Amino acid sequence: MTESAYLQRACPSCGSLRHDHEVASGRRAENLPIDELRPFWSGFFKEKVFFSYHRCADCGLLFAPTFFSDEQLDSLYAAMAPNMDVVTSDAIVATQRGYYEVAARAGVDGGYLEIGPDVGHIVEQAANTERFDHFWLFEPNRAVHAPLAQATQGRPCSISTAMTDLSAVPDGSVGLAVMIHVLDHLVEPVPMLAQIKRKLKPGGALVTVTHNERSLLRHVMGNRWPPFCLQHPEVYSPASIAGVMRRAGFAAVRVERSRNYFPVDFLVRQVAWAVGLDLSRARLPTTRIGLRLGNIMTVARP
Ligand SMILES: [Zn+2]
Numbered sequence: 001m002t003e004s005a006y007l008q009r010a011c012p013s014c015g016s017l018r019h020d021h022e023v024a025s026g027r028r029a030e031n032l033p034i035d036e037l038r039p040f041w042s043g044f045f046k047e048k049v050f051f052s053y054h055r056c057a058d059c060g061l062l063f064a065p066t067f068f069s070d071e072q073l074d075s076l077y078a079a080m081a082p083n084m085d086v087v088t089s090d091a092i093v094a095t096q097r098g099y100y101e102v103a104a105r106a107g108v109d110g111g112y113l114e115i116g117p118d119v120g121h122i123v124e125q126a127a128n129t130e131r132f133d134h135f136w137l138f139e140p141n142r143a144v145h146a147p148l149a150q151a152t153q154g155r156p157c158s159i160s161t162a163m164t165d166l167s168a169v170p171d172g173s174v175g176l177a178v179m180i181h182v183l184d185h186l187v188e189p190v191p192m193l194a195q196i197k198r199k200l201k202p203g204g205a206l207v208t209v210t211h212n213e214r215s216l217l218r219h220v221m222g223n224r225w226p227p228f229c230l231q232h233p234e235v236y237s238p239a240s241i242a243g244v245m246r247r248a249g250f251a252a253v254r255v256e257r258s259r260n261y262f263p264v265d266f267l268v269r270q271v272a273w274a275v276g277l278d279l280s281r282a283r284l285p286t287t288r289i290g291l292r293l294g295n296i297m298t299v300a301r302p
Contacts, residue, residue: 006030007069011056012189012234013244018057019065023223025049029230030066041076041230050228053235059243062213063234067187076230077140096121099180099209099297102256104129106205106299107176111136113169113199115192116182119144120151126176127153136169138162166195174199177206183241184210184232193248197302206250206300210236212257215294224274227294241298250300257296 010017029037029051040049051064068076100122112132117123117139126132135157139148145159158168177196186192196206211227212218214237218225227235236244238255245253272278 005034006051006066006072007187008066009063009187010065011059011061012063012187013061013240013247014056014059016056016058019054019063020057022053022055022062023228024052025223025228028052034068034072037230038076038079042079048224048228050230050232053228059240060237061234061240061243062237064232067233068230070187073187093121096180097125099178099207100125102297102299103176103178103205103207104131106207108201108203108205109133110175110201110204111169111173111199113166113174113177113196114138115163115177115179115196116140116185117148117151117178117180120148122178122180123148124151124153127151127155132175134158134173136166136174138166164192164195166199169199171198172201175201175204177204179206179208181209181211183208183244184227184235187233189234189244190248193245193250193300197249197300200302202302204302206245206298208241208298208300209295210241210298212294212296213237214239215257217294221274225294236296238296241296245298245300250302252301254299255296256298 011019025048027047027049029040029049032049037049039045040047051066053062054065055062103122104126109131111134112123112126113136114123115138117137118141120137123135123137127135133156135152135155137148137157137159138161139145139159140161140163142161148159149157160168177200183189193206200206211232213227213235218227242253242255
């Protein structure tokens with residue numbers, strides 16, 4: 001009864017209707033009405049509830065065949081509180097610096113385009129160089145537009161709340177396009193990727209960071225793996241992200257595991273939570289360490 005309210009979809013990468021159930025939460029989102037899902041969307045409960053993920057029998061993408069419609073997503077995102085960071089800020093900066101180092105080697109001079117730049121950790125590093133003549137930034141969270149503008153350090157920039165309409169960006173003008181943990185939020189990734197590809201100039205590159213559902217961490221944590229959540233209509237692997245990039249028209253795709261920087265106490269608490277240990281009163285070291293932990297970085301060229 002409630003299921004009919006949600007979107008029923010084919011594989012968002014290859015369009016196949018053949019898929020096999022692979023992972024579900026205890027209570028499944030597809031069996032609950034949207035008003036019961038709102039608190040889970042905002043992360044108010046420890047209990048995990050998400051739409052069941054199936055594996056496409058044709059291309060291997062892990063995706064939710066039942067998911068929120070565009071209208072439902074608009075209302076959920078509109079009600080969402082601004083980003084609440086769990087990881088300390090210098091760990092985020094170190095992680096994003098690692099991303100920029102790879103991205104900077106991949107792209108060429110010209111326009112800089114980023115979807116979902118948040119406060120602009122990577123924008124700031126890109127603006128420290130003379131390489132980029134215009135910053136095109138698409139960020140739905142208006143609360144971060146001021147720090148984002150500051151991150152461009154006075155260079156020409158256009159900041160928009162749109163996430164899917166890049167028509168303001170001249171075709172063939174962008175040297176480097178960046179999407180950090182954005183692709184696995186998109187219900188229709190292929191049209192978005194094809195649009196970005198049109199914006200790239202010869203030699204330009206799109207660099208993305210996504211979770212890796214083939215990672216050791218996913219297999220250790222099972223259905224408690226954090227990327228299994230209401231915000232992710234699909235979750236990629238190195239093979240399935242290469243597939244979606246090629247279907248969007250990218251010719252050269254390179255995938256590598258990326259490094260994340262975490263304070264040790266944060267990591268220990270995450271693992272303890274996953275196995276049901278309460279360490280809330282334990283004193284733990286806060287040293288930062290870099291781990292190749294379940295994320296993949298993809299460099300795609302037209
Ligand atoms: Zn498929």
